[in-house]
Amino acid sequence: MDAIILQILNGLDKGGAYALIALGLTLIFGTLGVVNFAHGALFMLGAFCAVTFAKLLTISERVRDESVTFFEAYKEVPYLEIWYGDTGRAIVEWAVPLSIIMAIPVMLLIGFAMERGLIRFFYKRSHAEQILVTFGLAIVLQEIVKHFFGANPIPLTAPSALAGSADIGQWFGMTNISYPMWRIIYFLFSLLVIAAVFAFLQLTTFGMVVRAGMADRETVGLLGINIGRKFTIVFGIAAVVAGLAGVMYTPILAPNYHLGMDFLVLSFVVVVVGGMGSLGGAVVAGFLLGILQSFASMTEVKAIVPGIDQIIIYLVAVVVLLVRPRGLMGRKGVMEA
């Protein structure tokens, strides 16, 4: 029982990342009709927003290290710490969550720029061409990041208050199951972002138009609504969602420049399993596949079917596509070919 709960927990954070990326992909596909192979790169850019922010906060001055008395030693002290003392130190420590403040406007701008500069010229072109051009863009983005940040992963740490493990078992009155705190935070954070996106779509007028656009783009245009601008904003939102997923994932997995590609393929599979154009499907499938993957990496399971952990997600995708091509929650008649 404990093992099962642990595996479910293990799947939740990864599932959260899949769900967030897949949500953005679906949003873009459903409204704009564009297959965005550069979405993984947006996730990666988000992660590097956190890296940049942390670097900015830790711009340091070399000062004499007073604790060493035998010889002259120097240490780097961030300016923030020098200026604001303990508050500054706390800010530096909370760099990852705080970088959300920077990531939102930056990702929004990147999203706008991408849509205005490139994607909008591809609305009328074939899916194959959309895949190809965004694939090219993804390569360009990751090479730019590689140029500035190097090829090695850059580890970031979670704030020490959230870095330890939590005894989850105790919360529910069970035997002790301890689990890294940050992963739980990530899961809750992803739920929060998903809820925010859904609330935005369900409760605002703008969201209503977007949903209408997903159902029937042409009619919405005929009603005299400027879809072009709405599309740009939707793309920006999708970019922010992917970026936030990336920011918060940095303490779990040190980001390097091809992080995006690794997640992209899996997220596409998630979208297909959930159903192209179904937002709920993307979220459910994201968590489902995350959990499934963590179950498949149990040693007991691997003993029965060797290598299953490597291929489980793809295998599920193949089965789903063949048996139920519209995906778990896809609407009938949408992209069923």
Next chain:
Amino acid sequence: MSETVLTSDKAMGKSPAEKDRKNAGMAGFLSSSNSDYLMAALFALAIFTMPLWLAPIGAGYPDILQKFAIFGIFALGFNILFGFSGYLSFGHAAFLGAGSYAAVWMFKLLSMNAVLAVAFSIVIAGIFALAIGFVSLRRSGIYFSILTLAFAQMSYNLAYSVLTPITNGETGLQISRTDPRVLDNMFREPGAALPVPDFFGIELQGWPGFYFCATLLVLAFFLTMRIKNSTFGMMLFAIKSNQNRMAYTGFSTRPYLLAAFVISGMYAGLAGGLLAVTDPLAGADRMQWTASGEVVLMTILGGVGTLLGPVIGAAVMKYLEQIFSSFNEGVLHRAFDFLTPELQDLMVGITSPFVGEGWHLTLGLMFMIVVIFLPGGIMEGLRRIASATRGRRAGSGDAN
């Protein structure tokens, strides 16, 4: 049948040139073989004299010419599927990898003769493609792309983990002196040195290696041409322009697509086998999806659906890769020698991210530029230039 194809062409708004070509293909289908032979002969001439006419641009040595030929075959095969039938496979590298592994196993078990190895890699890749194609072709469009991608990633992941006894995991499969090599060892004692792939006694290294690959490229090209001009090829083009119409006229499209997929996979297997012939080593990274993306780019760069395009695209890309990745700041400084020192530093600063380690950046940009501005690739560009000059000549004639 021809009616359907032509009307659907009109509906799809195909260029007049392509329609003409199709008409000619229809009418002159039986008598076209003479021009086919001429074309193949010209192509063969061009390929076999590559060492001469590519020497001035610094590509006159066997290593790179081999790459041109091998990836030319790979792109030719990919084009049979994507260019002719419009099905975008994002997992073609799996067949390339399978071909490489098959060839190296042949070297290990039976003989260093390249013919056996290449034949075996074609067969293995064909079987592999049959299995994957049978499942993937149940869907079309983006679903097909994702299915093939999923299968390729599965193969890649498995090659790295569970299939290590066959693939030797991360190290990659290599030949060694102690391999059984049953056929070879029946006739001669194993030598002290590591054996080299041969063609009935001719060691395939350097120039013989290039001519071996080049011969196969010419054969592959000829076969592709025959496929394109055959009824089967017309079927594939018809599927590309309108699959529903094909179905309405009573054709089951799947057998044709599956045949195209398997043929295309066998080309990839042949290319993989040749990679192993020129360097007897096979690694899983050949199966990675970035490798699949590379062949897509080669085909697009040259010209999707054209005969020569993929070969040109493959050669251009491999050439640029060679050039760009070998550049460094020193070379750049020499290239901008004619400028003042300040300007020179500026130019080097601007261009250095694009060369050496940054070659992939250039690749990505090239990819985008081609897809955005020149979806027809180099062939389309050449055609435009040709028609522009013709137009200017006609224009000046009017003025007179």
